[in-house]
Amino acid sequence: MKKRRDQLTGEVHGGKGAVQYSVDSSQGNALKLQVNFRFARPPETYYYADALSISADKEMGISILAFGRTKPEGGLRDRLDVVMPEASLLGFLNSALAIEPAIDQQLQMLKLHPVNRMVAGVAQSRGTLYANLIFVGTGGAESCLDFYYMPIRDIHFAKTFVGSEISLQPVVRIPTSPVLVKQLLNSCRAELQTRTEEIWSAKERAKVS
Secondary structure, three states, X not given: OEEOOOOOOOOOEOOOOOEEEEEEHHHOOEEEEXXXXXXXXXXXXXXXXXXXXXXXXXXXOEEEEEEEEEOOOOXXXXXXXXXXXXXXXXXXXXXXXHHHHHHHHHHHHHOOOOOOOOOOOXXXXXXXXXXXXXXXXXXXXXXXXXXXEOOHHHHHHHHHOOOOOOOOEEEEEEEEOHHHHHHHHHHHHHHHHHHHHHHHHHHHHHHHO
16 A cells, blocks of 8 residues: 555546545556645544643554643643554655745744653543644634544555545644644654664664574
């Protein structure tokens, strides 16, 4: 499966939904995906967050995004966890780099600076959700992160029965400050750097052995 943002080639499937695809027979019938969030149903569940931490379950290849709300007197009121594949989170980083200059301009206009508000594990959890796609919108004095789930079941049937629709299910919207979006991008970069160092370290150990 390939996720593509450029123009699809060949016969395009998916109807008028947010997800369209074509089949690349030269790559073992891999799907080339194109997601147009303009046609995606917005999440109906909202959770405001002003703190964020990212952790990794390396054995499962999963990233855990812990969003939190702080108290005026200090500490956290509660948190909401969003779990997603590590590859999906790093893919989001790659696609979001194009809007980072706009976020930096927002922060400069608002006279705000990047912060690093972490979410403690002891904060009360409001639940754990699962997603594999993120849409980020930003402008004025606010930003939002929309989390979606593209079912692997739909992808399977699209490959098996070409022409099947691939749905995009809304999960949760995180309205927040552009400060938190900047923190998310910085945290994703740190995770990518850590992962890259681990891979190189493993290769070096393999050479020695």
